[in-house]
Amino acid sequence: MTRYLLIGTGVAAISALEAIRSVDERGEVSVVSDDPHGYYSRPGLAYYLTGELEESLLFPYQKADFSRLNARFYRARVSHIFPSEQEIELEGGARLPYDKLLIATGAQALPLKVPGADLAGxxxxxxxxxxxxxxxxxxxxxxxxxxxxxxxxxxxxxxxxxxxxxxxxxxxxxxxxxxxxxxxxxxxxxxxxxxxxxxxxxxxxxxxxxxxxxxxxxxxxxxxxxxxxxxxxxxxxIAPRIGLAREAGIACERGILVNERMETSLPGIYAAGDAAQVYDPAAGKHVLDSLWTPAREQGRAAGRNMAGQPTAYCKSIPFNVTRLAGLTVTIIGAVAVPSPLTPLPQGEGKPPSPLPPLPQGERNAPSPLSHLPQGEGNTPSHLLPSPTGRGAGGEGRGEGDLLAIARGDSETWRELPHAIIAQSGFEVNRLRLMVGKTHLLGAIVMGDQKLSAPLQKLIREKVEITPIRAQLLAPDAPIADILAGFVRRGNGKQGN
Amino acid sequence: MFRGLFRSERARREALTAGQVTPDPSRCVQCGICSFNCPIGIDVRRHAWLGQPVVNSRCLTCGECVARCPRGVLTFERTNLFAERKK
Incomplete structure (x- = not known):
């Protein structure tokens, strides 16, 4: 009987637990976390703060759900992982053995380093x-x-x-x-x-x-x-919580490096969620996401692999929906606009012009299997987030306050696409498309979300947009109408 | 004017009765606002986690969950039931 041990109670760990149970009903599963509140919707905290939600509603799972999953939960801080002994040590000295271990410790806020930051309030x-x-x-x-x-x-x-x-x-x-x-x-x-x-x-x-x-x-x-x-x-x-992994000798960069089976550099040990740095075949390097859905998908892949069912996690186009100043905003794919140093097509009214060639060149993604201790590929260093997770702010990309990555964020959004920007809209309904040679590379949809589901599909599946490309790029083009027509004609429809 | 109002209200209600609430799980973060606002206590969030439309016969299709979701997870999707009636 396999002994599974999961560190963390965020969505990655819960999703891994469900995946393990979908394959292995008999194995012994233990879940250890230092968060006294267990599994709750971390993104939901925003709505708890605004008062749209009562605290009790933050918890998606009830007692019955947990008993169905048949796991033992420990509220404790893990102090060490001993890979050679296949054990972890809890604070206080107790030890738990494992055959398969998942590290889903999440990420934590970077501290504010100014005088007075320790004051109450x-x-x-x-x-x-x-x-x-x-x-x-x-x-x-x-x-x-x-x-x-x-x-x-x-x-x-x-x-x-x-x-x-x-x-x-x-x-x-x-x-x-x-x-x-x-x-x-x-x-x-x-x-x-x-x-x-x-x-x-x-x-x-x-x-x-x-x-x-x-x-x-x-x-x-x-x-x-x-x-x-x-x-x-x-x-x-935020910074991924990788202290335990690093101390145990697991290969880490800014996060815990994993392959597409969510395996770390040590056998039998997996990582998923905000703590993991996953291989992105499109970028040819390991990247950080801090998003709910990828964490869930990574957890699912990790759980299945741990239970002996080979499952690849394919990092898909990063995608998030958020609400900024009361406005629903969907961000899909690569949406970065060039830094102020690069001339860019600006403002409504002026025709969009092609961007100057970008320094990335064609990316040659190495085979996903050959990646583990590999570095960052050939990307020029000024385009990379700082390898230490610090100091990326302001470097070349006008990151401002954000050091490396924040919650609800994906590094992949900051990839500069070889794209022409098409934009339309005003005030609260706005659509920006990153138009590649044959397909769309990214989009931001603000306000009205009717187009966001079809756009997700057009971008993820690289649907050929050649028939409408010229129209999209025409000066002052009504790009939302053009896209809507394109979708109505059967392109990018949901569910096929 | 009243006739116009009536017509738009009728159109709205028709849309509501002909539809079922369908989630897009990739947009959902399980915050629970949908379940919180369901007047008859359907756990809409669970449907979103499982990627299943709300086929609960008690669902009023009142649209509260669709309107309140901060991330556009929920939409009304037409069921076939009334498809012919709506030309």
């Missing part, structure tokens, strides 16, 4: 306990300051605003989330946030957190201003 948003602490400190009508780029920082800002706090949102870049959004999209989000009553300070950093009697009273910004605040929340990026 400084918050992050890693887990349910953090969300509870935030809500316990939020006071209607009182000032709060939020800092960081990306989705989580905005979720913090919007959560606190909807609790009646006066939010001052500080970010380092010139505009909101420049690594993924183009200028128009950033401006749409910013204007919606201002309309909600938020104050925005772009191109600004928190240099010091001020306090009295151990409690936050405000922050000093890089422009010299002092902003009063009862509460400071930050989200400047």
């Amino acid at each position: 400084v918050h992050k948003l890693d887990n349910l306990a953090d969300a509870r602490a935030l809500l316990a400190h939020a006071r209607r009508g009182r000032p709060a300051l939020v800092t960081g780029g990306g989705i989580t920082a905005l979720e913090l800002a919007e959560g606190l605003a909807s609790r009646g706090m006066k939010v001052h949102y500080v970010f380092r870049s010139e505009r909101y989330w420049p690594a993924v959004l183009d200028e128009t999209e950033s401006r749409i989000i910013e204007s919606l946030l201002r309309r909600e009553g938020m104050t925005l300070s772009p191109q600004t950093e928190v240099t010091e957190i001020l306090g009295r009697n151990g409690k936050v009273t405000g922050a000093r910004l890089s422009n010299g201003k002092i902003i009063p605040a009862d509460l400071i929340a930050y989200a400047i990026g």
Whole structure:
């Protein structure tokens, strides 16, 4: 009888557990996690903060579900993995044996490193306990300051605003989330946030957190201003939790390196979810995603492989839906716009022009099997996220506050596609397409989501768009109508 | 004016009765807003996890879950039941 051991209770681990049970009903499964709240919707914390959701609803599984899965759950911190003995050690010294081990430890917020960051009233948003602490400190009508780029920082800002706090949102870049959004999209989000009553300070950093009697009273910004605040929340990026794996001698870069069967460099040990750095055949290197659906799919593949059913995880086109300033936004595939150094077709009205050749050249993806300790391929170093997970901010790509990666983020979005940008829309309905030679490479859909499901399919399956390509690229083309017509004629329809 | 209002309300209701709620699991993060807002307590989130349409006979197709989902997971998909009636 196989003994399975899973570290973590996030979606990767739960999905692995389900997958193991779908293959092996008899094996002994133990699940160990230091999160006292077990399995809950981590992305749902954003809606818990806004008050759209009660806390009890964050838990998708009830007692009956867990008993159906027939596993033993341990609430404990794992202190060591001993691969040669096939055991793990829990804090306190108890040991658990395994035949197959999954590391699904997730990721954690990078700390804010400014004086005063240890004061009471400084918050992050890693887990349910953090969300509870935030809500316990939020006071209607009182000032709060939020800092960081990306989705989580905005979720913090919007959560606190909807609790009646006066939010001052500080970010380092010139505009909101420049690594993924183009200028128009950033401006749409910013204007919606201002309309909600938020104050925005772009191109600004928190240099010091001020306090009295151990409690936050405000922050000093890089422009010299002092902003009063009862509460400071930050989200400047995350780092995969790889300490255990690294100490056990498992090959890691920024995350735990895995092959397409989610196997690490040591036999019998697997990794999945935010902690894992998976091979991306399209990019020819290992990349980080911090997204719910890939974590679930990786967990499923890991679980099946652990139970002896060979299953490949094929990293698909990165895809996420999020809500920014109340606006539903779907991000599919490669959507990066060139850095300000590169001339780019700007603004509505002007005809889009082809982008200058990009330095990547044709990517020659090495065989997925030959990848394990391999480096980053031939990509010029300035296009790569920092290998240490630090310092990528601002390097070449105007990342601003985000160090390497944030929650709800995929590095693959930042691949510069060989594409021409076609865009249309205004205010809250906007569509941007990255148009490749024969198919679409990426898209951002803001507001109305009717086209987002068909676009997902067109991009993922590389549906040939030659019949409409010229139309899409015509000046001021109604690209949404052209696409809708194309889909109506049977291209990119769901479910076939 | 009232006639126009009536017509659009009728169209809306027809769409609701002819449809079933269908999830796109790849968009879902299991936050539970759908289940939270279901007036008769269907666990819509579970359907989204399993990738199954809400075929629960108690479903009113009221559209609360579809409208409240922050990630556009849920849509109404036409069932064949009324297909002929709607030309």
